[in-house]
Amino acid sequence: MTAIIDLGHYLDERRSEIDAALVAALPRPPLCPANVADAMRYSVTAGGKRLRPILCLASAEAVGGDRRAAMPAACALEFIHTYSLIHDDLPAMDNDTLRRGQPTLHVVAGEGMAILAGDGLLTEAFALMAREPASVDAAVVARKLRVIAIVASGAGAAGMVGGQAIDLASVTHRNGSMPAPLGADDVRDMHARKTGALIRASACAGAVMSGGTDAQVDAIDRAASEFGLAFQIVDDVLDVEGASAELGKTAGKDVAAGKPTYPALYGLERSKQMARACLERATEILSSVSLADSRLVQIGGWIVNRTR
Amino acid sequence: MTAIIDLGHYLDERRSEIDAALVAALPRPPLCPANVADAMRYSVTAGGKRLRPILCLASAEAVGGDRRAAMPAACALEFIHTYSLIHDDLPAMDNDTLRRGQPTLHVVAGEGMAILAGDGLLTEAFALMAREPASVDAAVVARKLRVIAIVASGAGAAGMVGGQAIDLASVTHRNGSMPAPLGADDVRDMHARKTGALIRASACAGAVMSGGTDAQVDAIDRAASEFGLAFQIVDDVLDVEGASAELGKTAGKDVAAGKPTYPALYGLERSKQMARACLERATEILSSVSLADSRLVQIGGWIVNRTR
Numbered sequence: 337m338t339a340i341i342d343l344g345h346y347l348d349e350r351r352s353e354i355d356a357a358l359v360a361a362l363p364r365p366p367l368c369p370a371n372v373a374d375a376m377r378y379s380v381t382a383g384g385k386r387l388r389p390i391l392c393l394a395s396a397e398a399v400g401g402d403r404r405a406a407m408p409a410a411c412a413l414e415f416i417h418t419y420s421l422i423h424d425d426l427p428a429m430d431n432d433t434l435r436r437g438q439p440t441l442h443v444v445a446g447e448g449m450a451i452l453a454g455d456g457l458l459t460e461a462f463a464l465m466a467r468e469p470a471s472v473d474a475a476v477v478a479r480k481l482r483v484i485a486i487v488a489s490g491a492g493a494a495g496m497v498g499g500q501a502i503d504l505a506s507v508t509h510r511n512g513s514m515p516a517p518l519g520a521d522d523v524r525d526m527h528a529r530k531t532g533a534l535i536r537a538s539a540c541a542g543a544v545m546s547g548g549t550d551a552q553v554d555a556i557d558r559a560a561s562e563f564g565l566a567f568q569i570v571d572d573v574l575d576v577e578g579a580s581a582e583l584g585k586t587a588g589k590d591v592a593a594g595k596p597t598y599p600a601l602y603g604l605e606r607s608k609q610m611a612r613a614c615l616e617r618a619t620e621i622l623s624s625v626s627l628a629d630s631r632l633v634q635i636g637g638w639i640v641n642r643t644r
Numbered sequence: 645m646t647a648i649i650d651l652g653h654y655l656d657e658r659r660s661e662i663d664a665a666l667v668a669a670l671p672r673p674p675l676c677p678a679n680v681a682d683a684m685r686y687s688v689t690a691g692g693k694r695l696r697p698i699l700c701l702a703s704a705e706a707v708g709g710d711r712r713a714a715m716p717a718a719c720a721l722e723f724i725h726t727y728s729l730i731h732d733d734l735p736a737m738d739n740d741t742l743r744r745g746q747p748t749l750h751v752v753a754g755e756g757m758a759i760l761a762g763d764g765l766l767t768e769a770f771a772l773m774a775r776e777p778a779s780v781d782a783a784v785v786a787r788k789l790r791v792i793a794i795v796a797s798g799a800g801a802a803g804m805v806g807g808q809a810i811d812l813a814s815v816t817h818r819n820g821s822m823p824a825p826l827g828a829d830d831v832r833d834m835h836a837r838k839t840g841a842l843i844r845a846s847a848c849a850g851a852v853m854s855g856g857t858d859a860q861v862d863a864i865d866r867a868a869s870e871f872g873l874a875f876q877i878v879d880d881v882l883d884v885e886g887a888s889a890e891l892g893k894t895a896g897k898d899v900a901a902g903k904p905t906y907p908a909l910y911g912l913e914r915s916k917q918m919a920r921a922c923l924e925r926a927t928e929i930l931s932s933v934s935l936a937d938s939r940l941v942q943i944g945g946w947i948v949n950r951t952r
Contacts, residue, residue, distance in 0.1 A: 368805075369806045448737045456801040460801060463800055472786075488768070492676075492771055501680035
């Protein structure tokens with residue numbers, strides 16, 4: 337019980353740090369026009385679990401580094417996550433009007449501005465990682481470049497964007513015909529890209545910025561892959577079990593849209609069991625590089641046991 | 645006359661190199677899903693002047709460096725330019741169905757896929773610059789990181805995305821009322837961001853990757869700012885004078901949309917004179933760092949005298 341209370345404090349503390357850093361990192365007038373600055377801020381400050389930046393900072397701490405060096409990457413990852421939600425919610429994509437309990441950006445600012453704000457956040461993420469932490473130390477410069485490569489790969493066509501493309505194809509056919517339903521392997525591949533890739537990039541970015549060894553970074557990457565899968569399974573379970581008010585988004589929406597979900601493929605109980613198995617594998621992987629006592633395992637527990 | 649013929653050869657040669665490098669740099673299956681790979685390739689290979697990558701390579705050559713070191717940045721800049729066209733053409737933005745003489749991406753692949761392909765190209769641009777040229781040389785690593793910062797600033801909310809946001813606000817009001825028309829200073833600021841910022845970033849990126857001095861990079865930046873303004877003025881002039889077939893996009897569209905243009909503000913003749921004045925100032929700036937004999941001045945002439 338102590339560990340759980342302790343984790344709650346830890347998460348609150350990190351969230352406060354992250355929220356402050358996010359607001360400080362957002363571009364503002366006169367550097368950029370007020371309308372796009374307002375739109376970006378609306379979505380970034382609309383709440384959210386901050387899972388990706390927390391994972392980034394926790395990895396930095398796990399390998400014994402100063403988490404402040406990882407804060408710019410942590411913010412960049414949340415910018416990228418936020419842009420992906422803005423674009424996913426657009427009428428041409430998932431057509432969601434509610435996110436984190438608030439109207440989605442295209443509802444309040446229009447579709448054009450929502451597209452632009454997303455583009456702005458994605459671009460700003462890379463500007464931020466290139467700029468900060470400011471240093472001419474060759475080792476820090478090399479780490480920053482490596483982190484940019486990791487994040488861009490996780491967020492791009494091979495990762496998150498690719499997963500969204502599979503998702504899009506699974507629910508829409510331009511000629512109006514029903515697409516072929518995705519099998520279990522396809523669903524897993526889709527989620528590994530759509531959710532898993534950026535979660536892996538988040539954990540790796542923190543470890544790299546804080547000077548983790550190759551063995552540590554590799555283990556954290558594999559553990560984060562398990563976290564990503566668990567996260568998606570739990571998301572699907574909550575979509576079935578959760579009430580709209582608690583989730584802050586429309587419950588049952590995925591099922592209604594005919595999207596392939598883990599409960600639909602495996603049933604609720606087996607899905608929950610699969611999520612717990614992910615956590616067990618992740619713990620084993622982290623133990624192999626003596627990181628079982630780090631916050632990372634606790635964060636994995638939070639991912640599996642969360643109710644929203 | 646010799647210089648002009650010579651420039652034509654030069655541009656053709658560089659375009660061939662760039663086109664080959666662009667295709668090689670595009671992500672493809674199994675690294676990423678085929679649908680988004682196809683969509684990205686459709687727009688990247690749809691032609692275009694390749695002005696930004698040419699400027700990037702020409703700057704690299706101007707400061708005496710190997711242009712191959714600048715090719716990844718050159719391709720990244722064309723990816724970013726292409727993504728901006730894809731998103732600008734969307735129904736929620738300019739709603740264009742024709743680009744470079746071909747149907748726009750959202751017409752052939754759907755809006756959702758067009759949004760995703762744009763996101764993918766923007767992200768891939770940064771992946772490419774972080775990855776290539778592959779080197780552990782501290783000087784090269786530092787240059788790559790500096791170029792990423794330059795390109796992200798030029799493409800982001802302070803630059804291109806910000807310019808598009810000003811443009812969007814100038815033609816749409818969500819409550820249906822007419823927006824206040826932009827004054828001459830606002831129009832200049834909009835274009836400096838929307839077109840100028842990425843053109844400046846293109847020229848600077850090449851100079852930085854090839855080890856240009858700070859004085860050279862600064863002069864190239866200022867000259868490219870003049871090129872960017874000249875480019876936009878000529879674009880507006882061609883929108884009035886050009887036929888749809890020659891331009892490969894809908895002529896007179898800007899005027900019809902009530903967009904503020906240089907000919908509308910200053911008349912056709914004065915606009916052309918302003919474009920020539922930009923070229924004169926750019927030539928002077930480049931002369932001050934002994935770069936008057938570089939291809940950059942010739943490229944400026946091409947920008948001002950182009951007919952499409």
